[in-house]
Amino acid sequence: MNRRIIFMGYSLSSSKCLGICLMLTFVMGCYLAALPIQYEREALPNPVRQRITSLEPSKKRLAVLVPFRDRFEELLEFVPHMYSFLNRQKIPFHIFIVQQKDNNRFNRASLINVGFIYSKKDYDYLAMHDVDLLPMNDNLKYDYPAAGPMHISSPKTHPKYHYDTFIGGILLVTREQYELVNGMSNNYWGWGLEDDEFYVRLKDANLTVMRPSNISTGIDNTFKHIHDKTYRKRDMRKCYNQREVTRRRDRETGIHDVSYKLHNTHTVAVDGLNVTVLNVELICDKNKTPWCQCPEPIKAAKKN
Numbered sequence: 038m039n040r041r042i043i044f045m046g047y048s049l050s051s052s053k054c055l056g057i058c059l060m061l062t063f064v065m066g067c068y069l070a071a072l073p074i075q076y077e078r079e080a081l082p083n084p085v086r087q088r089i090t091s092l093e094p095s096k097k098r099l100a101v102l103v104p105f106r107d108r109f110e111e112l113l114e115f116v117p118h119m120y121s122f123l124n125r126q127k128i129p130f131h132i133f134i135v136q137q138k139d140n141n142r143f144n145r146a147s148l149i150n151v152g153f154i155y156s157k158k159d160y161d162y163l164a165m166h167d168v169d170l171l172p173m174n175d176n177l178k179y180d181y182p183a184a185g186p187m188h189i190s191s192p193k194t195h196p197k198y199h200y201d202t203f204i205g206g207i208l209l210v211t212r213e214q215y216e217l218v219n220g221m222s223n224n225y226w227g228w229g230l231e232d233d234e235f236y237v238r239l240k241d242a243n244l245t246v247m248r249p250s251n252i253s254t255g256i257d258n259t260f261k262h263i264h265d266k267t268y269r270k271r272d273m274r275k276c277y278n279q280r281e282v283t284r285r286r287d288r289e290t291g292i293h294d295v296s297y298k299l300h301n302t303h304t305v306a307v308d309g310l311n312v313t314v315l316n317v318e319l320i321c322d323k324n325k326t327p328w329c330q331c332p333e334p335i336k337a338a339k340k341n
């Protein structure tokens with residue numbers, strides 16, 4: 038408005054024009070100074086700007102990493118749920134769906150390593166997050182876990198797993214903690230055990246796993262488990278020397294040697310809520326981990 042009025046009040050001689058230009062520069066300068074955050078955001082490259090959902094630059098940013106394959110209807114429920122849950126806590130976050138696009142067996146840990154490498158520049162901590170586990174209790178705080186990795190889906194509240202050293206489901210880790218233990222092992226193709234191995238990594242690094250406090254809900258009502266076990270088959274096969282190797286602590290593999298190709302990334306909106314999908318091809322060295330493909334087919338779903 039101001040600018041129009043100034044322009045209309047003048048007949049534009051060249052000296053007057055200079056005055057107007059100086060005036061405009063001053064006004065624009067004030068405008069930008071009043072909006073430092075947006076100004077900085079504008080300077081970021083496009084993909085980064087789209088991924089950041091907070092206007093509060095001082096707050097730690099959370100990358101929600103969701104290892105993923107063929108769970109489309111679960112994703113449709115997960116995304117809107119997590120947006121409202123985390124917005125209530127005012128957590129600056131973005132969701133990364135790390136989708137495995139190859140013929141190997143599912144490798145949850147390697148996908149988390151890839152998601153970490155992709156997001157670590159812009160995010161201070163990560164949640165390794167199952168897509169089928171929805172937090173229902175607002176006292177489950179997804180804050181920056183400065184004191185040690187925070188296991189959100191504790192054995193006391195997880196619908197299914199109740200052993201003391203369980204850290205699967207949902208775990209928050211800072212970028213520094215994750216780097217300290219060299220991320221997760223890349224040896225776990227097929228379902229299970231990668232989180233138990235990660236527990237030993239944390240323990241060896243003297244990191245104390247924390248659990249949420251002030252939780253009065255239990256195994257039935259802290260999480261909504263949307264995994265449909267009647268037709269979802271878990272790949273429980275063990276082939277070659279998998280059983281033997283995956284029961285041992287892996288001191289070799291991790292962030293530094295996860296072998297993959299990032300084919301492309303997409304911004305996908307669910308109910309207007311953006312998530313980033315990473316299409317990842319994991320590359321298997323069959324000399325080291327021949328069990329990334331088992332000869333026998335997957336058996337019928339285990340009823341448990």
Ligand SMILES: *[C@@H]1O[C@H](CO)[C@@H](O)[C@H](O)[C@H]1NC(C)=O
Pocket residue numbers: 087304306311
């Ligand atoms: C979501 O992504 C679209 C397209 O990539 C973009 O135009 C839009 O601004 C994004 N929305 C938000 C809220 O970031």
Ligand SMILES: *[C@@H]1O[C@H](CO)[C@@H](O)[C@H](O)[C@H]1NC(C)=O
Pocket residue numbers: 241242243
């Ligand atoms: C962990 O703590 C133990 C006992 O306090 C100590 O001996 C060990 O060196 C520590 N390990 C690391 C990696 O800091």
Ligand SMILES: *[C@@H]1O[C@H](CO)[C@@H](O)[C@H](O)[C@H]1NC(C)=O
Pocket residue numbers: 176251
């Ligand atoms: C503990 O839980 C109660 C009930 O959900 C809540 O009102 C209270 O604010 C919580 N206290 C803390 C310290 O989080």
